[in-house]
Amino acid sequence: MCATCGCGTTEHVHEHGDGTGHVHEHEHEHEHAHGYEGDYRIVTLEQDVLAKNDRVAARNRALFGARRIAAFNFTSAPGAGKTTLLEALIKQVGGRFPLAVIEGDQETARDADRIRSTGAPVVQINTRTGCHLDAQMVNAAVTALDPPRGALLLIENVGNLVCPALFDLGERAKAVILSVTEGEDKPLKYPHMFRAAGIAILSKVDLLPHLDFDVDECLSNIRRVNPTLRVFQVSTKKGIGLPAFCDYMASQVAMTPA
């Protein structure tokens, strides 16, 4: 169905109510409305399709602002290490300020269980067939979590480098994670996500000696898509780069405007 995700058709025959049909590959003019008799009037809307999501996202952002909550939306392909990075971050900064976590997955509460074992309050959202979190889901989760003033809110999106790029959740920034096993070309292949991100984390860098992954080329590809994107190189397994990333996240809590 979604050609971007690679899971369906890119063209199809469209059947009209009046029995005619055409393949949606070419430009065509509709001379008539379908299946209706009578007169028509034009209503000008000029409204963004995602206006409703953006309104709820603005409400979330206002709530975060009022409570001085720093909210980050973590996105990546499945298996890049989102939950592992959050676990490591929580262990490093836990106790310095309040934490709250929203976990997004199609199914299971596995990630929420992992986060819960660190002691951080967590809510799991299961999107079922959905491939991304939206602002309304986050709004409901935030209501349930009720994070205190001055908290760091970590939102782990569904593992997907495509769809979450388009949905504002009200976060301060999207944090995109790319593991070195995925290949240095991913920023070019999934430019929407890397363009939408405020920070990037290159994960599993302890594996670099075993791979042909070219870090400089990857960084250059990131810069081509998003010239000002700040990149942290991290290995949670070996602790490489973790202090710098955790200090950055802590500084974000401290600098949250009143």
Next chain:
Amino acid sequence: MHELAITESMVAAVAEAVGVARVARVRLQVGRLAGVVPQALQFCFEACARGTTLEGAALQIDEIPARGRCRECGAELTMNSFVDTCACGCIEVELMSGQELRITQVEVEVQ
């Protein structure tokens, strides 16, 4: 699959805007770099419109080309991707259009 969620949002927004009137056509602007596949929107539209005032309506998608301006030399160019570079060699091109995802017009039946 985000086209399904986007189409659902669009149908809901149109239905809310026009009330009980039956909709004959929806006009949508989709930018070249909006991150949405027009064919996938068409595919989802019929299913999402079923049982609403948009059932049987046509979805007309106006594709908007992406235009950028070079931050270095100021030249304007048509862009097919976020990583298109300027002829001057500069990689920093500011996107001016091409990310639109807007409902522009709705044609409704007059009762």
